[in-house]
Structures are given as structure tokens and as C-alpha cells.
Amino acid sequence: MIEVEQVQKSINDYIDNQSFEGKPAELYAPIEYILRQGGKRMRPTLCLLACDLFNGNIDDCMVPAVATEIFHNFTLVHDDIMDQAPLRRGMETVYHKWSSDIALLSGDTMLIKAFQYVLNTKKDYSYEVFAELCKVALEVCEGQQFDLNFETLDNVTLEEYLEMIRLKTAVLLGSVLKIGAIVAGASQENQKAIYDFGINLGMTFQLQDDIFDCYGDVKIFGKMTGGDISDNKKTYLYLKALELANDDDKKILLDLFRMPKGRDEKKIETILNIYDKYNVKNIVTKLMTEYYENSLQNLNSIDIEEERKQILREYAEYLYIRNK
Amino acid sequence: MIEVEQVQKSINDYIDNQSFEGKPAELYAPIEYILRQGGKRMRPTLCLLACDLFNGNIDDCMVPAVATEIFHNFTLVHDDIMDQAPLRRGMETVYHKWSSDIALLSGDTMLIKAFQYVLNTKKDYSYEVFAELCKVALEVCEGQQFDLNFETLDNVTLEEYLEMIRLKTAVLLGSVLKIGAIVAGASQENQKAIYDFGINLGMTFQLQDDIFDCYGDVKIFGKMTGGDISDNKKTYLYLKALELANDDDKKILLDLFRMPKGRDEKKIETILNIYDKYNVKNIVTKLMTEYYENSLQNLNSIDIEEERKQILREYAEYLYIRNK
Numbered sequence: 224m225i226e227v228e229q230v231q232k233s234i235n236d237y238i239d240n241q242s243f244e245g246k247p248a249e250l251y252a253p254i255e256y257i258l259r260q261g262g263k264r265m266r267p268t269l270c271l272l273a274c275d276l277f278n279g280n281i282d283d284c285m286v287p288a289v290a291t292e293i294f295h296n297f298t299l300v301h302d303d304i305m306d307q308a309p310l311r312r313g314m315e316t317v318y319h320k321w322s323s324d325i326a327l328l329s330g331d332t333m334l335i336k337a338f339q340y341v342l343n344t345k346k347d348y349s350y351e352v353f354a355e356l357c358k359v360a361l362e363v364c365e366g367q368q369f370d371l372n373f374e375t376l377d378n379v380t381l382e383e384y385l386e387m388i389r390l391k392t393a394v395l396l397g398s399v400l401k402i403g404a405i406v407a408g409a410s411q412e413n414q415k416a417i418y419d420f421g422i423n424l425g426m427t428f429q430l431q432d433d434i435f436d437c438y439g440d441v442k443i444f445g446k447m448t449g450g451d452i453s454d455n456k457k458t459y460l461y462l463k464a465l466e467l468a469n470d471d472d473k474k475i476l477l478d479l480f481r482m483p484k485g486r487d488e489k490k491i492e493t494i495l496n497i498y499d500k501y502n503v504k505n506i507v508t509k510l511m512t513e514y515y516e517n518s519l520q521n522l523n524s525i526d527i528e529e530e531r532k533q534i535l536r537e538y539a540e541y542l543y544i545r546n547k
Numbered sequence: 548m549i550e551v552e553q554v555q556k557s558i559n560d561y562i563d564n565q566s567f568e569g570k571p572a573e574l575y576a577p578i579e580y581i582l583r584q585g586g587k588r589m590r591p592t593l594c595l596l597a598c599d600l601f602n603g604n605i606d607d608c609m610v611p612a613v614a615t616e617i618f619h620n621f622t623l624v625h626d627d628i629m630d631q632a633p634l635r636r637g638m639e640t641v642y643h644k645w646s647s648d649i650a651l652l653s654g655d656t657m658l659i660k661a662f663q664y665v666l667n668t669k670k671d672y673s674y675e676v677f678a679e680l681c682k683v684a685l686e687v688c689e690g691q692q693f694d695l696n697f698e699t700l701d702n703v704t705l706e707e708y709l710e711m712i713r714l715k716t717a718v719l720l721g722s723v724l725k726i727g728a729i730v731a732g733a734s735q736e737n738q739k740a741i742y743d744f745g746i747n748l749g750m751t752f753q754l755q756d757d758i759f760d761c762y763g764d765v766k767i768f769g770k771m772t773g774g775d776i777s778d779n780k781k782t783y784l785y786l787k788a789l790e791l792a793n794d795d796d797k798k799i800l801l802d803l804f805r806m807p808k809g810r811d812e813k814k815i816e817t818i819l820n821i822y823d824k825y826n827v828k829n830i831v832t833k834l835m836t837e838y839y840e841n842s843l844q845n846l847n848s849i850d851i852e853e854e855r856k857q858i859l860r861e862y863a864e865y866l867y868i869r870n871k
Contacts, residue, residue, distance in 0.1 A: 250692040301655065305648045324629045324695055327651065331625065332688045334655065338662055339681040346674065350666070353677065357663040364656045368574040371648055 234267045253317040253329040257296050266291045266399045273400040273417050279407025287352050290340035291399045297333035351405050359398035366390025379457050393425025416525045423518035430511040433458040449491035455480045460503050467501040515543045558591045577641040577653040581620050590615045590723045597724040603731025611676050614664035615723045621657035624650050675729045683722035690714030703781050717749025740849045747842035754835040757782040773815035779804045784827050791825040839867045
């Protein structure tokens with residue numbers, strides 16, 4: 224059995240020992256910059272934990288695990304261009320530190336590098352890992368495009384929102400777990416179960432992020448709350464409030480979310496008061512808990528000794544009860 | 548033996564029968580839009596011709612050939628964002644018709660789709676094709692970044708320019724030919740020779756494009772000449788003129804290429820007069836001819852019946868003597 228901290232450390236050590244240098248420097252320096260920032264390394268961690276769950280050799284799994292981390296960082300670099308975001312993880316974004324052209328091209332380079340890493344996995348399963356990475360990469364692009372579309376749509380449904388976060392966030396967690404299972408040679412049924420575990424965990428994670436963004440403790444969350452409201456992000460909280468609100472409150476919600484993006488304390492306070500009036504936080508927390516419980520059921524359904532599942536169960540719990 | 552027109556038609560038929568539809572439409576409609584525009588289909592054509600040269604089955608080669616065409620169009624979609632180009636092939640660019648966000652994301656999707664196509668090639672060689680596409684994709688990004696860097700550099704050398712166009716244009720021609728050879732099961736030596744043929748042909752093609760941009764017949768070339776001069780593009784013509792010019796002319800060249808981008812007939816005329824004074828067109832034509840002759844030597848060195856080489860020899864000649 225392995226420990227999560229040990230896995231995270233081995234990923235960070237591995238990435239620190241990789242060279243992403245190359246010429247021209249403008250293309251490769253941003254890759255080193257973003258990959259050296261650390262972060263939770265959630266995707267490669269889940270990938271290695273899934274490999275270990277099915278008695279695979281996690282050393283064999285390190286290369287595809289790192290490929291998923293490079294892929295994830297590619298999405299961040301391109302998303303930050305579209306959001307014109309100056310900061311991420313408390314550091315300047317590539318877009319802001321260099322330029323949008325450089326972020327575009329070095330992002331492209333990271334996407335290609337992610338695929339190139341997969342080529343360095345064992346040939347026994349490199350094809351399957353490649354296919355999974357292609358599939359999920361398309362889905363993540365689709366999720367991001369839906370997210371962009373929602374910015375200018377008034378009539379997004381709750382189902383459409385859930386489908387968007389499934390594509391934008393959850394499928395990648397499902398796929399990294401499945402890739403770990405592929406490397407370990409797990410059965411199709413077990414691959415499916417661990418994938419579903421990741422989907423449900425991803426939904427839990429994203430809904431919790433939405434809640435934190437409104438109600439997180441600034442000291443622990445590390446950033447000011449109300450970011451999504453300032454950006455007019457139509458999260459589940461907003462859409463649920465819109466569904467439940469009376470006509471007057473609905474009008475306020477719609478009007479305030481048509482304001483130009485930007486921080487406005489009065490707007491944030493008004494919106495949060497409406498959320499409270501309709502008990503929206505509890506409703507979303509309940510939904511999030513359902514996803515969490517479904518993820519545990521997926522884990523239960525896996526045909527392997529219970530004790531091997533403990534680390535993933537604890538990791539899921541850690542994500543569920545985290546406060547940032 | 549096959550004919551070039553027949554190959555081009557089969558590529559266009561194949562692409563026309565492919566569906567690139569998907570949801571959200573904003574992501575997939577631009578892909579259909581750009582891939583249905585036609586164009587010379589130079590990359591898949593060369594890929595299939597190389598496969599045929601080595602007695603391969605060109606039906607087997609269609610999928611990787613189309614993958615290279617999708618990849619090439621991905622580069623155009625992203626380049627047009629960086630250049631803020633309104634038109635390409637006489638049609639609105641994706642960037643201009645939709646938005647830079649959509650061009651960014653649908654470009655990413657095309658890059659992933661290109662890799663996904665390779666997955667549909669036979670497993671015997673899908674790994675090798677994948678590796679070649681990853682390698683060349685990184686090089687093309689490097690070439691584009693060098694090109695961007697050169698915009699704000701005064702002291703680009705002739706060697707640096709040639710290396711930039713090798714990366715940005717020539718390597719992809721080399722790689723598509725090599726991919727055709729891989730599919731046909733050609734020897735390592737023959738793969739190398741056909742790759743080198745593509746590199747030399749690509750250099751010929753790009754230098755000729757640079758000449759056309761200054762001296763092309765508007766009626767045949769289909770667009771106004773002087774575009775590179777208006778964009779302050781430091782082509783081989785410019786760099787050679789700068790090398791040969793006396794101090795007064797050098798100052799004029801440098802000053803005019805530090806002007807903001809944009810069409811200025813007086814500037815174009817002044818620059819072309821300096822090019823003529825130093826006989827730059829002939830010098831570049833001579834260099835281009837050297838690359839062309841080298842490409843024919845590469846073809847000669849290939850260990851296969853001479854008659855099978857005829858179609859590629861004619862295609863190279865067609866590119867060399869083309870007038871647009």
C-alpha cells in the first residue's frame with residue numbers, strides 16, 4: 224500500500240527532474256514555469272492510485288500520469304487567454320507574464336508534449352492510453368466551449384450546467400483513473416467502475432468549488448469569495464436560485480448577471496442574500512453529497528480486496544471534506 | 548502508377564465524406580468550414596504519392612494522410628489568430644468569421660482530431676506515424692515562434708531565416724512523405740531519403756512564395772504583391788538586401804521595416820528598388836534552384852525503379868515552375 228503524500232512527492236520529484244527546455248526559449252520557458260508551480264497534482268495522483276489499486280507497477284504509470292498533468296496545464300494556459308486572467312495559483316499566468324501569442328503557442332506545444340509522453344509508455348498499452356487521452360481531450364474542449372457559450376446565454380438549464388462541468392472537469396478525473404487501470408491491466412468492468420468513480424468525484428469537486436467561491440473562508444480558501452458572481456458565471460447555485468425565485472428576485476438575478484464583469488460588493492451581497500433566501504447552498508451541498516456517495520458506491524462495486532480501496536476512499540473523503 | 552489529379556480528387560472525396568460535426572456547434576462548425584475549403588491538399592497528396600512510390604496500399608494511407616491535412620489546417624487556424632488575418636484562400640478566416648476564442652478552441656480540437664485520426668491507422672505502424680506527427684508538430688510550433696520573434700528583431704541572420712522556414716514549412720513536407728513511406732513499409736534509408744526530398748522541396752516552395760510575394764503576377768498569384776513588405780516580414784530577400792546594401796540603403800531598409808505594419812505603395816516601391824539594385828531576386832532564385840536540384844538528387848538516391856519516381860519528380864517540377 225502506498226500513501227498519497229508519497230505519491231505526490233514522487234510526481235513532483237519526477238517532474239522536477241524532467242527538462243522541458245528547448246529553442247526558442249519563448250516557447251519552452253512557459254512550460255517549465257507552469258509545470259514547476261506544483262499544485263495539488265490531483266490528476267497524476269489519481270492515475271497512480273488507480274494503477275496501485277489494481278496491483279499495477281506505479282513506476283510504469285509515471286509517464287502517462289505526467290502526460291495527464293501536462294495536458295491539464297495546457298488547458299489552464301489556453302483558458303487563461305480566453306479569461307484574460309492575470310493570476311493563477313497566486314502566480315502570474317503565462318498569458319499575462321509573456322503574451323497571448325506565446326500562451327497560445329506554448330499551450331499547443333504542451334498539448335503535443337502530453338501526447339509525446341504517452342509514446343514513452345510501454346507499447347503493450349500505449350495505444351489504449353493514447354485513445355483515452357484523445358477522447359477526453361476532445362471532451363474537455365467541448366466543456367470549455369459550452370462554458371464560453373453560457374456566458375452570453377440567459378436560459379441555461381441545470382442539466383446543461385451539469386453536463387458542462389462533467390465535460391470540463393469530471394471526465395478528465397475519470398480518464399486519468401482509467402489510464403491507471405489500463406496500465407495495471409485491469410478488466411473492462413473495473414476500468415468502467417473506476418472511471419465512473421472519477422466522474423462522480425469530479426462532479427463533487429466542481430460543485431464544492433462553486434460553493435467555496437461563494438461561502439469559502441477567505442483565510443483558508445486563499446482568495447476572495449464572490450469571484451464567480453463578479454464574472455457572471457452561471458453556476459448551479461445561480462441557476463437553482465433562478466429556478467426557485469419569485470418574479471421580483473428573478474428580475475434582480477437576471478439584471479445583475481447582465482452587468483459588465485467586475486467586482487461590485489453590493490452586487491455580491493444582493494446575490495448572496497437571494498441565494499440564502501432560497502436555501503441554495505444547502506440544495507447544492509445535498510447534490511454534491513449525492514455525487515460523493517455515488518463515487519463511494521462505484522468504488523464498492525470494484526472487484527478487488529477492500530483494503531486496497533482504502534487510500535482512494537480516503538482521497539475522495541479528503542476532497543469532499545476539504546475546506547479549500 | 549497513379550496520377551496527381553486522381554490522388555487529389557480521392558482526398559477531396561474522402562474529406563467530403565467525413566463528418567466533423569459535433570456539439571457544441573461553435574467548436575465543430577469551424578472545422579467543417581476550413582476542411583471543406585479545398586486548397587492544394589499538398590500534404591496528403593505527398594503522403595499518398597510517397598506510399599505509392601514504395602508500392603504501399605494508398606487506401607491504407609488515406610487516414611494518416613488526412614490526419615496531416617487536419618494538422619496543417621490547425622496551424623493555419625492558430626496562425627490566423629496571431630496574425631489577426633481576416634482572409635485566407637479568399638475566404639474569411641475562422642478567427643474573423645467567429646472569434647479568437649472559438650478559433651483557439653476549435654484549433655485545439657483539430658490538433659487532437661489529427662492525432663485521433665492516426666489512431667485509426669493500422670496498428671502495425673500507428674505508433675511510428677504517431678511519433679513522427681508528434682515530432683514534426685513540435686518543430687512547426689518552434690518555427691512559428693521563431694517567426695514571431697523575428698518580427699521584433701533587427702539582427703536576424705540568413706541562416707536563422709532558413710532554419711525558421713525549415714521548421715515552419717519544410718519539415719511537415721518531409722514528415723508527410725516519411726509517413727507515406729512508413730505505411731508502405733519502406734526501409735530506414737528510403738524513409739530518410741524521401742524525408743530529405745521533402746525538406747528540400749519545402750525550402751524551394753517557401754523561397755518561391757517569398758519571391759512571388761514581391762514579383763508575382765497579380766492576375767495569376769491571385770493577390771496583391773508586397774504583402775510581406777507591408778507586414779515587415781524579414782524574408783530572405785530582405786535579409787540578403789540588408790547584407791549587400793551600402794550604408795545609405797541599409798538605413799532605408801531598416802527604417803522602413805520599423806514602420807507600423809500596413810500597406811504603403813511608396814514603401815513597397817522603395818524596397819523593391821533596393822532589391823533590384825542588389826540583384827536580390829536572382830540570388831534567391833539561384834538558392835531556390837539549388838534546393839530544387841538537391842530534392843531531385845534525394846529522389847535519385849532512392850533505391851526503387853526509376854519509373855515509379857516519375858510522378859514525384861513531376862510534382863516537384865510542378866511546384867518549382869508554378870506561377871502561383
